[in-house]
Every structure is written in structure tokens, then in C-alpha cells.
Amino acid sequence: MPVPGFADRWRIEPVGAMRVPGVVFASAALLPQVAEEEALRQVANVATLPGIVEASFAMPDVHWGYGFPIGGVAATDVEDGGIVSPGGVGFDISCGVRLLAAPVTLGEVGAALRRLMDRLGVTIPRGLGSGGVWHLPDAGALRKVLEGGARAAAQAGLGTEADLRRCEDGGVLVGADAAQVGERALARGLHQVGSLGSGNHFLEVQVVEKVDDPTTAAAFGLSASQVCVMIHCGSRGLGHQICSDHVRLMRDAMARYAITVPDAQLACVPVRSPEGRSYLAAMAAAANYGRANRQALTVTTRAAFAEALGTSAGSLQLVYDVSHNLAKLEHHDIGGSERLLCVHRKGATRALPPGHPDLPDDLRPFGQPVLVPGSMGTASYVLTGVVPGEAFASACHGAGRTMSRHAALRHVRGAELCRRLEASGIAVRASSLRGLAEEAPEAYKDIYEVVATCERAGLARRVARLRPIGVVKG
Template sequence: MDIAEEAPYRFRIEPSGAMRVPGVVFASRELLRSAGQALDQVANVATLPGVVGASYAMPDIHWGYGFAIGGVAATDPREGGVVSPGGVGFDISCGVRLLAADLDFSGLASVLDRVMDGLDPAIPRGMGRGAVRRLSGSEELTGILTGGSRYVVERGEGDERDLLRCEDSGAVADADPGQVGRRALERGAQQVGSLGSGNHFLELQRVAEVYDPAVAEAFGLSLNQICVMIHCGSRGLGHQICTDHVRAMERRMPAHGIQVPDRQLACAPVESDEGRAYLGAMAAAANYGRANRQYLAQAAREVFKRIAGARLDLVYDVSHNLAKLEEHQVDGERRRLCVHRKGATRALPPGHPDLPADLGTVGQPVLIPGTMGTSSYVLVGVPGAPAFASTCHGAGRVQSRHKAARGVSGKQLRATMEADGIAVRPSSWRGLAEEGPAAYKDVSAVVEASEGAGLCRKVARLAPVGVVKG
């Protein structure tokens, strides 16, 4: 593969073979060395019909299904551009919600253990376990699939700020529950308001550093303030939707004259029946993910109010696994594109029409979770950023879960973290060990590369105080 450094934190894969556009990887030299075979996936994505600009990869790039995790690609429907479920992933609308408390660390310290003991049973987590919300019937699930967090707030669980400070005002338009299969609905009905497993978590954090005080103030953040970060997605419902529509597209690709170098890149033209069906189902899963985080936020709010007498206000909620129809400038022309972001976060600049009014002059909050025991970051979108206003989404995995679990026991990891002043409430020792910091890249290096590449700008660093883990 012909790859060369064309600017600081920017590497280019020259088009070859069936590639229609180059690959562009935003990374330091050290981070690039850990990308491995994921670079082949960047090149494969560059072969998709209708792809424009480049096949991009963020600094947290690692191997994924079809697309690399950290992959961004846009296709033009007018030129036969396709949508590929592999460019979104199985956990549709996996994302991050950040809430800021009206108390600082000194106000939490004396009740931290009680708050953690309250969150432990209040936040369902683990593989297939429990849910905050027991649905009364299919109508309620349909309301969630079409209304997202807006549906939840309208029923008294949240406030107007929860919609104003949420991507898409809490709900993705054009959701079509009719394109969601029976098995997906069955799985989703049992899991509304739950973290799941893997790298999903609810974490108590302290604002440890503020890099841009004016923007931090606009976001509602201040030094030493306590925050709650929630990282989860659409659970089994999203996974099943991806599985079902990959199969459907794989069967229909020959009829559309599409060939791909990897069957995991199964796709269909955006304007085809299969493309519209997937986008409708994906939007429904995205709304499920928003509602999921809304219910979990409400559960956390109740614990904070009861034990600490504190309020939690939403800073922002943003997905990092989604495909969206957006307008972008390409070769001097404004074009409507299908932008895939898989393990990548939309990062709108100041003045963008999709921003809430109170953030219009500063830009979109970008939420970057670290690993257990390491910092997380709040970033902001910047003008003129490449990659269709996208940036990284987290640290990026470098070890398999099996290898991570061999390196440390869950009990050892918890002891180490608590010795560092981080309270830990796991649902299983194995799950905790699989998500140890050694399994991931250095999130600070990822953020540095993202900022250095002109994708975003740092606003604040958040240090962990307590972790609730699946």
C-alpha cells in the first residue's frame, strides 16, 4: 500500500486498483503504526459507488466490520452513491451523553460511595440484562422508534433542555418502524434504558482542566464541576437491524451491478428500495439509542437528587455510529451526501444551522470518552474542518477482549483504580478486565492528533471519579 505523510497528522493512501478516491488517515506516526489491517479497510471503502472526496479515518482507527472503526465516508446519491450498514456498525447510534451537576468535587466527596451504591442497582447493565423502562405494549415501542428522546421527555421524563442540547433535537426524522424486523423488535422491547456490555459505561467525572473558558461556560462546564457521562447505544435492536439489512443488501447487490472487495461492505444505492429501507430502520434504531440514554439520564438524576441534593443538566448528546443525509461543499459545489460515521463524531462548526441557538456562536460539543482510569475530553467543532465535519470518538482499541482479560484480573483492576481514588461498580469481573486501560490507545494522543489535524479543538479534560460498568 502506497501511504505517505502529506501534512502533520495527515497521511494519504494513493488510489490504486478499484479505488475511486484516495484514503486519508488523520494520525500521528505512532498511532498510524497501531492501525494495522484497518488501513486495508480504508482503501476498500474508497471503492464504494458514488464515494466522494476521500475515504477518511480518524486517529482512533482500528479494525471493524467492513469499515474500520474510526471510518468516515460520504457518497452522492445523484451519482449512484450507496449506503452501507458496515459504515454505521452493529451498535447503531452508539453515542455519548454528558450531564453537568450543580455541585463540584468537594460537594460530592462525602457522599460519593452512597451515590455509587445508589447508581449500582439503578443502572441496568450487562449482556441482555434488565431495563429501566418496562414497555406497556407495541405502541410504546413504536413511539420510541419514531420519537426518540422527544417521546420520553413529552411523557414527563426530562425537560426542554434535553431536546435542545441533543443531536437532531432528540429524534432522527424519517424513521420507519415498518422496516424493523420482528426479532429486532423483540430484542429492543426488553432493553429500553440499559447500558449493555463491552465498552459501555456510566461514569462520574470531575472537570480537571479547562482549555477554553468561554466555550466551556457556553457548554455549562466549570473547573472541578462534577459530570456524568453515559456511553451506550441501541442494544440488541440495532444489532439485529444491521444483521438483517446486511443480508438483504448482499442478496440484491448483483441486481444493482455492485461489486465490493469485502462482503462486509454490502450496500445498496441510497435511492433504492433497499437503501431507503435500511435508512428508515437505522433512523428508528437511532431514536431508540437516544431514548435509551434519556431513560438512563433520568435514573442517574433521581439518584443524584435523592442522595446529593444535586441537579444534572444536559451538556450534549451525540452519536458516533450513524449515516446521515447532509449538505457539504465538494469541489466548490454544495451537494447532498450520505455521510457514514462509524466510530466518528459529527463536529459542527460555529454558525452551522443545525446547532441549538445557545451554541450557534461557539460550535458543537464533541464528547470523547476515555478508558476506565483515564481522562475523557470535551472538544468543539471548528470552521473549515476536513472529513465532512467529523472527528474521533474515543481511544480506539488495540487489544482483543480475550488478550485484555489475560493481562489483568477484574479484581486487580478494581483495586488499582480504587487506590487511585476511582470508585468502581462492575457487573462482572471478566467484563471489567476486558475493558482495562491497557486494551486501548492513549486517548490524550488521539485527541492531540485530532486537534493537530484541524478536526476539532480542546475545551476541557474530565477525570474519572466513579465508574458503573457492564
């Protein structure tokens, strides 16, 4: 039922084992897509988790996941038996987006775009068994990455202090402990630092098509017609293995804490338990890996720009780097008192409002950049957080799928899609035509509607719109 007095906000009343209501942010246009699939059942399942406070939230781009819906936000009260669930983070821990702003406009790039795309197509590792651009000699070097994140990359010459200032948490999530990461996860992660992977991961060259808030855009480092690069990837095999390992451990441990869950992928334990601490330390290590991964790809991107467009074009500035699959310990006001919460965002972006103390000085007056990639070939958005910071200061993370990969393949042929994108001025470098078809724009919700819903629902507001001119597809 709609929540009176609030736009685009729907409430699922608690029934059965639900401890809190479900709250879905969706416009009338998006609601039928949300209601058709399993996502709402998953929103209700999350509402049963021990220690959950306020509500089980669903962002406007919510869709069917496993355990949690993708686009789900849930917080538990750490000092009141609140749990942490690897299913509330997802397999790809710290999957996220970073946006780089180039010192060139679309007009200045001109015909050199093809040369730039060819260079990026060759140098950005992606797809199957590709390795990464940062070659770590051994597990000891990997452990430094796990505990140092993007800062470890910068210390190795792959980045600057300016980059770190524009990373969530300064590029390093505290509390990481490489000793909590299993041998199989380490083995999977050793040779993948600096690689996109596959699926919906990508590197896009974009241009700022519309500036909605020039003052905030300028503070973020963005202006009309500027060329940008958006990178979407995560913690690769290492993060997935950590998720798998800890779900298995928690499935066995739950009984000791008298926890039952409606879905095995919601396996969880109290944050204040040995298993909970172990997961959070390993998850933080994976988060740091994800940030180092995107940092390493940034350096490769800068080199490609310099090579294709001239040395000065290589000085791309980081606008922001934010994870959209993470659980974080944060303080929030609950019923008038400040509580320490474990905030799970699975396919949802933290969206700190203006004035928040965790923002770097130069961004604090404007709020946190929220990077929202659209589907391939359509617009992406830069939003910013707004007061008061609904849903524990969270917003959407993308367009959100609406069509299965199978269905996309029935509707779209990869070669045809490639031609269509090229005809509309988007250079495509894909590792697989079938993979390209599975990520066709038709398979996703309308990004314009998702962003407009975020705005009407008071989750974030628009700063700038970007359109793609080149896609390197994982």
C-alpha cells in the same frame, strides 16, 4: 505517505478498485498502531464503494472493525449513485455518548460519592438479561419511541425541552419508519429501553479537571471541579438486529445494482433504491431508540443524585448527546458545488464548526460539543468542532482499542484492576470482573495522543478535560 502542508495526515494512493484515496489522521506515535493491524486494509476497501467522494477517512482512534474500520468516515454522493451501507454504521446503530453536568463540585460531593455510586450501581441496568428502566407495555409504545426518539421519552415524562435542545437533531432523527423494523428487532428492543448493555458501554461519574477554553466551556455548561456524568451506550439488541436484517437483504440485492464489494460486511445499495430507503428509515428508528435509551438513563441518573446527595443535586443539565455510529444525509461542498451526501460515521463523531445552522442558538458561536470518552480510569475530553470541518465535519469518538480482549485478559486481572482503580480514587461497580479486565486502560490507545492529533489535524479543539471518579461498567 504524508500529505504535504498538513500535520498528522497520511494518504493511501488509490490502487485497484479504489475510487478515491484513503486519508488517515495519525501522529507519528499513533501510526505504527494503525499500520500493524487490518484497519488500513479496511480504509482501502471502503474507498471502493460506489459514489464515494473525496476520500475514505480514518480518525486518529481508528482500529480494526468489520467492513468499515472503527473510526472510519465515508460519504457518498446521493444523486450520483451513492450507496448506503449498514457496515458503515455498525451493528450498534446510534451508539453514542451524552454528558450531564451536575450542580455540584467534587468538594461538595466528598464522602457521599460512595453512596452515589452504590445507588447508580443498583439502579442502572447493565450486563446480561437486565431489562431497562423504561417499561414499555407493548409494541405500539415501542413504535412511538422509534419514531419519536428522546422527544418521545420527554413526552412520557422522562426529560425536558432543555434536554432536547442539547441533543443532536433535537433528539429525533427524521425519516424514521417503524414499519421498516422487523419483528425480531422489535422483540429484542421491547424490554431494553434504559439499559447500558455490556462490552465497552459505561456510565462514569467524572470531574472537570482542566478547562482549556473557559468561554466555550461556560457556554456548554461546564466549569472547573464540576461533577459530570458521561453515558456511553446505543440501541441495544434492536439496532443490532436491524443491521443484521439489512446486511442480509443487501447481500441479496447488490447484484441487481451491479455492485460488488471486497468484504461481505460492506454490503450496500444505492441510497435512492427501495432497499436503501428501507434501511435508512429503519436505521433512523434505531437512532431514535438509542437517543431515548440514553434519555431514560438520564432520568435514573438524576434520581440517583437526588437520593444520594439531596434533591437539588438531581438537576443535572445535559451538555450534549451525540451518536458516533450513524449514516446521515447532509449537504457538503464538493469541488465548489453543494451536494447531498450520505455521510457514514462508524466510530466517529460529527463535529460541526462554529456558525453551523444545525447547531442550537446558544451553541452556534462555539461549535458542536464533541464528547470523547477515554479508556476506563483515564481522562475523557470535551472538544468542539472547528472551521472548516474536515472529513465532512468529523472527529474521533474515543481512545480506540489497540489490544484484543484476549490480550487484555493475559495482561490484566479484573480484581487487580478493580483494586488499582479504587486506589486511584475511582469507585467501580462492574457487572463482571473479566469484562472489566477486557476494558483495561492498557488495551486502548493513549487518549492524550488521540486528542492532540485531532487538534493538530484540524478536526476539533480542546475545551475541557474530565477525569473519572466512579465507573458503572456494563
